[in-house]
Amino acid sequence: AGDPAITQIQPWMQELGDGVDVAPYGKPSEYEDQVIRRTVEWLTADPVSSINFTPLHDLDGIITPNGLCFERHHGGAAHIDPAEHRLMINGLVDTPLVFTMEDIMRFPRENHVYFLECAANSGMEWRGAQLNGCQFTHGMIHNVMYTGVPLRLLLNEAGIKSEGKWILPEGADAAAMTRSIPMEKALDDCLVAFKMNGEALRVEQGYPLRLVVPGWEGNMWIKWLRRIEVGDKPWHHREETSKYTDLFPDGKARRFTWEMDAKSVITSPSPQAPITHGPGPLVIKGLAWSGRGTIPRVDVTIDGGKTWAQARMSGPSLDKSMHAFYLDIKWDGQPLYLQSRAHDSTGYVQPTKQALREIRGVNSIYHNNGIQTWYVNEQGVAENVEVS
Amino acid sequence: ANFADGTIASLPDQASRMALNAPADMDGMFIAAAQADEVPADAKLGLGREALAEEIAVWDIDVRPDGTGLPEGSGDVMTGEEIFVESCAVCHGDFGEGVGRWPVLTGGFNSLTKDRPVKTTGSYWPYLSTVYDYINRAMPFGNAQSLQPDDVYAITAYLLYMNDLVDEDFTLSRENFAGVEMPNAEGFYMDDRAETEIPVFTGEPCMEACKDTVEITMRAAVLDVTPDETAAAEAAADTAEDEAAAPESEAAPDAAPASESDGHAAIDPALVEAGEKVFKKCKACHQIGDGAKNRTGPQLNNVVGREVAAVDGFKYSKTLDAMEGVWDEEALSAFLANPKAYAKGTRMSFAGLRKPEDLAAIIAYMKAAGQ
Incomplete structure (x- = not known):
């Protein structure tokens, strides 16, 4: 008897499928309903000031679908009528200005693919392996193509006074989120974006307008952007003093740790993506990124770091974007101790967690870019471990 | 014939019409040169309108460590306590001790070098202006920007009092604000990764025979804090089964008349x-x-x-x-x-x-x- 998937006529071959009017805005197949953002309830007091995680293990390539981009907000996701939205530029400028969304859309625009990583990504792992799944250990990241206006064009329209050295972007949400950003970065590559992956920003990503701060920690990418003030000094607001500062063992804290260090993770096999096919050909897939440039090389080990091989990079290599890598092996059915190590275009090599702890201790919360280990047993089951 | 045939048939027509409609001299219409990769950096487009002073006054509420941005006003500890108990204690506790996972606002002194640091407005926040600014822009949670300047001064004063930084008869105002020194003001320094880390983490790493043994030193499974979706799914399935097991007669069609008869x-x-x-x-x-x-x-x-x-x-x-x-x-x-x-x-x-x-x-x- 042959395979019934072949020998029997399947209903989808016999009966007519959906018409083109069934789903004016399409959704993934119903067989993909496990591919969702997930939360870790015990992390925060309430879902309105919380975070969820991108299912990296279920995705491939470098672009994150909009509905799966992790969310982090501090006062809930604001629903804003674009007709009622305004962007004000004030402070140390020649002419304080107000833009409508229509005004913004008349500036020359650019397209760029950038990763956005929360500074706290992997932050629960400082004291050791804690969460079983790369969605939870590494899922505070997404990578999309933004369409937006270079911030320097908007600032230039208002005219920056010579003493204007910092900007303070502010959100229109119930947290009125603010961060201080040096003018050099504002004039370099920041965008005021209104589209992601071709469509309007999702509500939870700051619709109708968000700031894009390439390579820098996600908290600075102010969503629901309504105001940019130009000033001569930083503001030292809550999210750059009480939060997003990195406490060291001596009781002092690093502040303004904006750049995201080079990092990588194997997304499959991983705890949520075990090997189900047994020994033989195995695709090891992963992602790497750096806030300082591109990723020309990723090393992968299957024996916990005794020997390393260079992975195969696939897809476009774009500045401050995710990069996809693969190592195609023949699995012998023996346990695997999988790790990946990113090299960025500045020559920086992703450190071990232990090397980071030796410098920073275990209480710095943010910027944990240490090498991740997955242990895969003979059955193909993967778990989050640390190794000697 | 399929749809593509029709599209092709209409193309020449469209193309010639487009050519006819093209202006003789299009150069003046382009803002940027057609070949340039980037838009010009210095061209003003005359978009937007001037912001009115009264508009800026409403939105420009940010406060800086030097006191720039503080409004006129003042508030004392006792008034602050009343407002705090009414509007803030539900999440932060009557004494700023924090309810559930909501932030702890008080205490934690000398804990920053400990195994479990407690970062509060008193033990960690370097500037009082940050306290004022944050309360003013985002609190009370769910009813942001509803407080008057005097209220914010008063709550800020009460937080200082609860952190043992001022006496109970203290009044905070724009005038004496800059005089309040926070205990951890000197606790921060600029990102120094360029000097302390990047040189250490740069260079060709070991590729062969890098270590002799590999032992597992820690497993996430021991802590078991990963969200348990299997358990949640089973619970949902149980509910679904219960519903499925209910007799047909109790299902939805009868429910509506029943509730109407309840008045x-x-x-x-x-x-x-x-x-x-x-x-x-x-x-x-x-x-x-x-x-x-x-x-x-x-x-x-x-x-x-x-x-x-x-x-x-x-x-x-x-x-x-x-x-x-x-x-x-x-x-x-x-x-x-x-x-x-x-x-x-x-x-x-x-x-x-x-x-x-x-x-x-x-x-x-x-x-x-x-x-």
Whole structure:
């Protein structure tokens, strides 16, 4: 008897499928309903000031679908009528200005693919392996193509006074989120974006307008952007003093740790993506990124770091974007101790967690870019471990 | 023939029409040169309009460590305590000790070098201006930017008092603000990774025979804190099975007449929809519907017709605890129109719904969503 998937006529071959009017805005197949953002309830007091995680293990390539981009907000996701939205530029400028969304859309625009990583990504792992799944250990990241206006064009329209050295972007949400950003970065590559992956920003990503701060920690990418003030000094607001500062063992804290260090993770096999096919050909897939440039090389080990091989990079290599890598092996059915190590275009090599702890201790919360280990047993089951 | 044939047939027509419509000289229409990769950096386009002084005054509320941005005003510790207990303690505790996972605001001194640091306004925050600015822009949670300058000065003064940084007769004002030194003001330094880390983490790493042995030193499974989706899915499946097992006669078609006979008028779907929008004001603290739990406020299932202060496991204010009766539509309308007037001492920090149509809508929504 042959395979019934072949020998029997399947209903989808016999009966007519959906018409083109069934789903004016399409959704993934119903067989993909496990591919969702997930939360870790015990992390925060309430879902309105919380975070969820991108299912990296279920995705491939470098672009994150909009509905799966992790969310982090501090006062809930604001629903804003674009007709009622305004962007004000004030402070140390020649002419304080107000833009409508229509005004913004008349500036020359650019397209760029950038990763956005929360500074706290992997932050629960400082004291050791804690969460079983790369969605939870590494899922505070997404990578999309933004369409937006270079911030320097908007600032230039208002005219920056010579003493204007910092900007303070502010959100229109119930947290009125603010961060201080040096003018050099504002004039370099920041965008005021209104589209992601071709469509309007999702509500939870700051619709109708968000700031894009390439390579820098996600908290600075102010969503629901309504105001940019130009000033001569930083503001030292809550999210750059009480939060997003990195406490060291001596009781002092690093502040303004904006750049995201080079990092990588194997997304499959991983705890949520075990090997189900047994020994033989195995695709090891992963992602790497750096806030300082591109990723020309990723090393992968299957024996916990005794020997390393260079992975195969696939897809476009774009500045401050995710990069996809693969190592195609023949699995012998023996346990695997999988790790990946990113090299960025500045020559920086992703450190071990232990090397980071030796410098920073275990209480710095943010910027944990240490090498991740997955242990895969003979059955193909993967778990989050640390190794000697 | 398929659709593509038709498209091709019409193409030459379209193309010639486009060519005919093209202006003779298009150069002047381009803002950027056609070959340039980037837009010019210095061209002003004359877009937007000048911001009015009164508009800037409303939005420009940020405060800096040197006091720039502080409004006129003042507030004392005792006034701050009253406001704090009423509007802040529900999450932060009467003494800033934090309720549940809401932030701890007080204490934690000398803990920053300890195994478990407690980062509070007193032990960690370097500048008092940050306290003022944050309360003013984002608190009370769910009712942001509702406080007056004097209120914010008073709460800030009370936080200083609870952190043992000022005496109980202290009054904070714009004039003496810059004189308050925070204990951890010198606790921060600029990112130094370029000097302390990047050189260490740069260079060709080992590729062969890098170590002799590899042992597992820690497993996430030991802690077992990963969300357990399997258990949640099984629970959901159980519920589904229960529902499936229910006799057909108890299913939906009979339910509507039954509720009408209970005296409930049919609910207007448009009103419910309008009410759902109004309910956004409540969502920061209240849940309603399947699986609703107590949050900052009690869960609201069946709240219309429910006894006052009746949800198990929720700690109500003394005022609500002492109140008798049920939340019928009249009582709910009066409460939601002006919570503080209807129930003086309630912890619900909500200004109230001014429009009668909002009240009708939200009650309709709570009826529909909370059944």
